[in-house]
Amino acid sequence: MVTDQLTTAPSTTPAWVSVRNGTGLAVLLLYALMPGIADIFDLPFYLDIFSRVMILTIAAISLNFILGFGGMVSFGHAAYLGLGAYAVGILAYYDIYSGWIQWPVGLAVSALFALVTGAICLRTKGVYFIMITLAFTQMIHFLFVSLEEFGGDDGLTIWNRSEFDGLIDLSNDLTLYYTIFVILVLSLALVHRLVNSRFGMVIQGARSNEPRMRALGFPTYRYRLAAYVIAGSLCGLAGILLGNDTEFVSPSDMHWTKSGDLIIIVVLGGMGTFWGPLFGALAFLLLEFFLSDIFIWWHLIFGPLLILVVIFARGGIDSFLGQQNGQGR
């Protein structure tokens, strides 16, 4: 769990007990109890909404790893959502339903795409990096638009979810929901371990000051590329879940606006924080839900709101929950 290093206060409460962690755990508890809540209030579509939010959260966790902790502002992260979902969809199209094949293929394709594009993108910096990540994702987006065999623009229906014979039955909505939940929790833990490891220290150091890291003797490029590949794979996993959850995949899953949504979620939640993606994704959903209910041009409100967050609360929602503990502690 997140531990706060502000341990100077002479209190007996463990350092990880804080408003921030309490809020984070409360959100996780809400997700865990959502099937029951949806059942009691007879709102089955809540299950759909929240499984979608959790998938978005996993994608945001992966983006937060490279953007928040690594300073790599990828404007093409949705590519991996699409690649993961298409791996499931295309294999299913050829009647290969085994999750033991679909999931490793989805992860491998995402990792490979991240490796090849990252090797090029990471030679650039700043705005150039943003634009080139966007360009690669647009390329892959239009590639799938042009693939008529797999539905082109109209997308591809996935008739059966991934099969893990004998292990779990994802065709059951509740089972899929809790599978997503568990993967979400594991993703949070994974990234937490990563950013605090030796590897993570190099990634964070390279965000603050790459020339200094090289002057200390770190070959920063290969570490950043490794981080980029890890993030791409994790987002590919989110895509695999997305394909299973919606039982449909289309090029719009990797549209640039989806990449933008992920950046918004990370910024809104608090870049480079442990809980940020969780808070950001939930807030994004609630804002979209309520604003779009009262006002069809809800983006008109949402945009300025986001600008206010960037100007007045650089740490995002996370910064409202007590003093910044920074660096993912």
Next chain:
Amino acid sequence: MNEVILRVRDLVKHFDGVTATDSLSLEVLKGEVHAIIGPNGAGKTTLINQLSGVFLPDSGTIKFKDADITALPGFKRVHLGLARSFQITSIFKNFTVRENVALAIQSHAGHSFKFWRPARNDSQLTEPAQALLERIELGDRGDVLAGNLAHGEQRQLEIAMALAGDPEVILLDEPMAGMGGEDSDRMVQFLSSFKGRHTLLLIEHDMDAVFALADRITVLVYGRVIATGTPAEIRSNEEVRQAYLGEDEAA
């Protein structure tokens, strides 16, 4: 003491038609404090950047301990024993003082493709980090965020990070930058404690510090070496007085 540890020969670097380094040759002897002085724009930092591999020279060679490192990537030079500090303080302000030093030590503790164990309580990093902090007299400041240190302490930490890995040669780019009298004096003391353990190539504007520390001085004007010698020789060199020291005294 007479062994040449760093040998620069006919180094040339142009930037958009400006010759920043002009057929520069230089020999740094093992164990000495070698200062490089010169007016603004003389190409001092440009020289350090080429020696540390930030960018490559257009022509010429750099030899370090008999190995030609002219085209070697900067991060590899560090592992040969050629470290540097920066004129603009380049510490990691969001990290604590100890984390800053531990990161520097981590660079010399094998590769960092270690994804699982928390680095912050890795005694293989924190113990040498604490030892280094004791050496630079920041032993009790380990848990302070580096950004919250006083300016003088930040400069000390900046240099301490170059010390990890016990480099043979340290390139110091204006260690006294932005310092007042008292801080400067402390820094001079701090740097003199390096004598015998590290060879220093020092760029500095603070002439009192240079003459207090340096065994030899090289004077750079418009990217060219106009003189090299002991402090006494440099002080009495007519060309140097005209080009540089004269201005300084008048100012």
